[in-house]
Amino acid sequence: MAEIISGKVISAAVKERIAKEVEALKQEGTTPGLAVIIVGSDPASQVYVGSKERTCIELGMYSEKYELPETTTNEELLSLIDRLNKDDKIHGILCQLPLPRHLDEGKVIAAISPEKDVDAFHVQNVGRIMLGDYDFLPCTPAGIMEMLKYSNINPEGKHCVVIGRSNIVGKPMAMLMLHANATVTICHSRTKNLKEICKEADILVASVGKSKFVTADMVKPGAVVIDVGINRDQNGKLSGDVDYENVEPLCSAITPVPGGVGPMTIAMLMQNTLTSAKRSKIN
Numbered sequence: 176m177a178e179i180i181s182g183k184v185i186s187a188a189v190k191e192r193i194a195k196e197v198e199a200l201k202q203e204g205t206t207p208g209l210a211v212i213i214v215g216s217d218p219a220s221q222v223y224v225g226s227k228e229r230t231c232i233e234l235g236m237y238s239e240k241y242e243l244p245e246t247t248t249n250e251e252l253l254s255l256i257d258r259l260n261k262d263d264k265i266h267g268i269l270c271q272l273p274l275p276r277h278l279d280e281g282k283v284i285a286a287i288s289p290e291k292d293v294d295a296f297h298v299q300n301v302g303r304i305m306l307g308d309y310d311f312l313p314c315t316p317a318g319i320m321e322m323l324k325y326s327n328i329n330p331e332g333k334h335c336v337v338i339g340r341s342n343i344v345g346k347p348m349a350m351l352m353l354h355a356n357a358t359v360t361i362c363h364s365r366t367k368n369l370k371e372i373c374k375e376a377d378i379l380v381a382s383v384g385k386s387k388f389v390t391a392d393m394v395k396p397g398a399v400v401i402d403v404g405i406n407r408d409q410n411g412k413l414s415g416d417v418d419y420e421n422v423e424p425l426c427s428a429i430t431p432v433p434g435g436v437g438p439m440t441i442a443m444l445m446q447n448t449l450t451s452a453k454r455s456k457i458n
């Protein structure tokens with residue numbers, strides 16, 4: 176039987192600590208503020224953005240939500256970001272991805288002030304993560320590191336295999352594992368012998384976006400399995416990238432979906448907003 180690493184439980188502990196720090200900061204006259212922008216009506220994005228706004232309020236932070244129509248132009252979106260960059264009440268700006276196809280994602284990410292870039296997507300923050308000298312945590316990978324720490328799983332000297340090379344998860348995940356002294360392999364859709372490589376992992380991180388992609392024959396007995404996926408299976412049921420039912424009996428620890436990595440990502444976003452608000456007092 177594997178240990179179930181509960182993002183629900185661990186994120187609650189993280190959020191409790193953040194709420195206390197928010198309260199202390201408010202006593203000093205600063206309320207951390209997060210602005211969340213969503214363009215269009217993608218149902219999954221609407222759920223994520225709603226969750227981010229709710230958590231913000233739950234932790235005593237100030238929240239602004241901008242729901243812009245699908246027809247929003249680059250100019251309109253950049254002008255809103257420019258205004259939020261200059262707004263002292265706002266310490267974090269997040270523009271939910273993916274954006275509608277006619278919008279320029281690169282330009283939008285570049286327009287967010289690096290000091291308010293709580294997603295850590297700006298090239299300056301990405302570079303700092305690469306160097307291991309960063310203020311803003313890459314939310315999903317940092318949430319995973321927090322789960323490992325809480326579960327007393329030390330990546331040092333372990334072979335960590337990350338499936339997926341996205342800018343949001345795969346690449347920064349590999350960096351954080353490397354900073355934690357793991358030996359890291361990144362796999363992707365063109366990787367040959369994927370199954371054999373995964374089977375060598377002490378820690379396997381699945382960020383593929385395909386329901387039940389990681390099957391039992393890809394997992395070394397005793398491995399730690401982290402599931403970043405949020406998919407719907409054939410019956411519309413929420414499922415991860417891991418075939419949980421068949422993998423769980425094999426491994427030493429595993430994250431469930433839902434209630435695994437998802438809540439941790441949001442907790443880390445709140446941490447970044449708090450960090451930004453604290454820093455605004457220094458500058």
Ligand code: GUN
Pocket residue numbers: 269270271272273294314315343440
């Ligand atoms: N879309 C999927 N994950 C994320 C995230 O962490 N941040 C933003 N802005 N968009 C996303």
